[in-house]
Amino acid sequence: xxxxxxxxxxxxxxxxxxxxxxxxxxxxxxxxxxxxxxxxxxxxxxxxxxxxxxxxxxxxxxxxxxxxxxxxxxxxxxxxxxxxxxxxxxxxxxxxxxxxxxxxxxxxxxxxxxxxxxxxxxxxxxxxxxxxxxxxxxxxxxxxxxxxxxxxxxxxxxxxxxxxxxxxxxxxxxxxxxxxxxxxxxxxxxxxxxxxxxxxxxxxxxxxxxxxxxxxxxxxxxxxxxxxxxxxxxxxxxxxxxxxxxxxxxxxxxxxxxxxxxxxxxxxxxxxxxxxxxxx
Amino acid sequence: xxxxxxxxxxxxxxxxxxxxxxxxxxxxxxxxxxxxxxxxxxxxxxxxxxxxxxxxxxxxxxxxxxxxxxxxxxxxxxxxxxxxxxxxxxxxxxxxxxxxxxxxxxxxxxxxxxxxxxxxxxxxxxxxxxxxxxxxxxxxxxxxxx
Numbered sequence: 001x002x003x004x005x006x007x008x009x010x011x012x013x014x015x016x017x018x019x020x021x022x023x024x025x026x027x028x029x030x031x032x033x034x035x036x037x038x039x040x041x042x043x044x045x046x047x048x049x050x051x052x053x054x055x056x057x058x059x060x061x062x063x064x065x066x067x068x069x070x071x072x073x074x075x076x077x078x079x080x081x082x083x084x085x086x087x088x089x090x091x092x093x094x095x096x097x098x099x100x101x102x103x104x105x106x107x108x109x110x111x112x113x114x115x116x117x118x119x120x121x122x123x124x125x126x127x128x129x130x131x132x133x134x135x136x137x138x139x140x141x142x143x144x145x146x147x148x149x150x151x152x153x154x155x156x157x158x159x160x161x162x163x164x165x166x167x168x169x170x171x172x173x174x175x176x177x178x179x180x181x182x183x184x185x186x187x188x189x190x191x192x193x194x195x196x197x198x199x200x201x202x203x204x205x206x207x208x209x210x211x212x213x214x215x216x217x218x219x220x221x222x223x224x225x226x227x228x229x230x231x232x233x234x235x236x237x238x239x240x241x242x243x244x245x246x247x248x249x250x251x252x253x254x255x256x257x258x259x260x261x262x263x264x265x266x267x268x269x270x271x272x273x274x275x276x277x278x279x280x
Numbered sequence: 281x282x283x284x285x286x287x288x289x290x291x292x293x294x295x296x297x298x299x300x301x302x303x304x305x306x307x308x309x310x311x312x313x314x315x316x317x318x319x320x321x322x323x324x325x326x327x328x329x330x331x332x333x334x335x336x337x338x339x340x341x342x343x344x345x346x347x348x349x350x351x352x353x354x355x356x357x358x359x360x361x362x363x364x365x366x367x368x369x370x371x372x373x374x375x376x377x378x379x380x381x382x383x384x385x386x387x388x389x390x391x392x393x394x395x396x397x398x399x400x401x402x403x404x405x406x407x408x409x410x411x412x413x414x415x416x417x418x419x420x421x422x423x424x425x426x
Contacts, residue, residue: 053404127404128413128421131397137404138322138393147394155394 009043019110051123
């Protein structure tokens with residue numbers, strides 16, 4: 001998807017439209033930012049940003065009035081793309097909203113979204129200035145299920161009637177590293193892998209998803225091949241069946257003609273018999 | 281401190297390092313009481329050093345350093361090691377109890393990060409960022425001057 005997915009309202013003022021063109025240019029020039037299709041008749045945008053930490057952010061921009069003056073910008077984050085794409089709410093899922101607001105509210109809409117997206121694309125650096133981004137990066141996927149919102153005052157629960165989610169988690173099992181071979185393998189991985197742990201996990205998940213998709217495609221292809229073979233066989237059978245049917249139809253038509261001739265002859269004979277009877 | 285060591289070595293995520301200056305040259309001349317290595321749930325490493333205050337009897341200081349790699353944290357000094365400001369809970373408790381609680385919190389550092397933003401910032405920082413940071417304080421990262 002690309003900047004073509006942006007919904008720019010032609011009723012917006014020229015500066016706003018110009019800023020949206022800037023946003024489109026940034027999307028097209030930055031592989032960490034992509035736009036997804038969104039149904040927003042009054043204008044808006046749905047962006048997915050992949051941070052340097054490997055975390056994914058969704059920026060949903062919607063205009064309530066169509067004038068670009070009452071615009072809501074909602075930022076939510078997740079560890080996996082499948083958690084964040086194509087879904088709205090955060091309840092019960094490993095997705096949390098981030099209470100982020102730009103300092104440049106006076107700027108046109110597109111400029112604000114660009115600033116936000118670029119900040120999230122370099123989220124490790126942003127985290128050094130904004131602690132709530134750091135807390136989002138530090139939270140595990142399991143923790144995000146119970147966290148609804150990251151604020152300046154800390155994480156807030158997804159359910160407002162719940163206690164803060166700090167004490168809801170059990171500690172990591174202490175025997176997690178009792179298997180020495182597993183521990184050694186992990187140490188080797190930690191020291192040899194130059195990439196970030198989250199990035200590696202993300203890549204592994206993506207690779208697993210791609211393998212699943214390839215297997216599904218192969219399965220579908222085999223099913224399609226089998227279906228095509230069956231269709232050809234049915235066509236052959238129909239062709240073979242059609243020929244006797246045509247022969248039968250021809251025979252019936254011929255028989256009908258013969259019966260019609262016989263009837264005509266019979267009528268003629270009856271007529272002659274009547275005339276003969278009358279003459280007699 | 282003996283009780284603390286016995287408790288900690290039962291966990292594979294935390295261990296006491298030998299106070300041997302030959303193994304750890306930076307210990308030379310420093311009045312360490314205990315040196316502990318902790319691996320957090322995030323994969324980050326923490327070095328908890330308990331010092332005896334030479335001027336004040338029975339007073340100790342606890343210093344926590346952090347790094348992203350085991351090889352970094354095992355070095356005495358490295359640009360990839362940063363100081364981390366932490367608070368000890370239960371001020372009235374004995375020092376070993378305080379240190380044990382601290383180590384337990386560091387072992388579950390992702391959860392600790394939800395309460396203490398500077399821990400979150402340390403977890404969020406990449407290894408490449410650490411040389412530009414001196415310490416993670418409660419007021420944010422303290423950066424290298426210049």
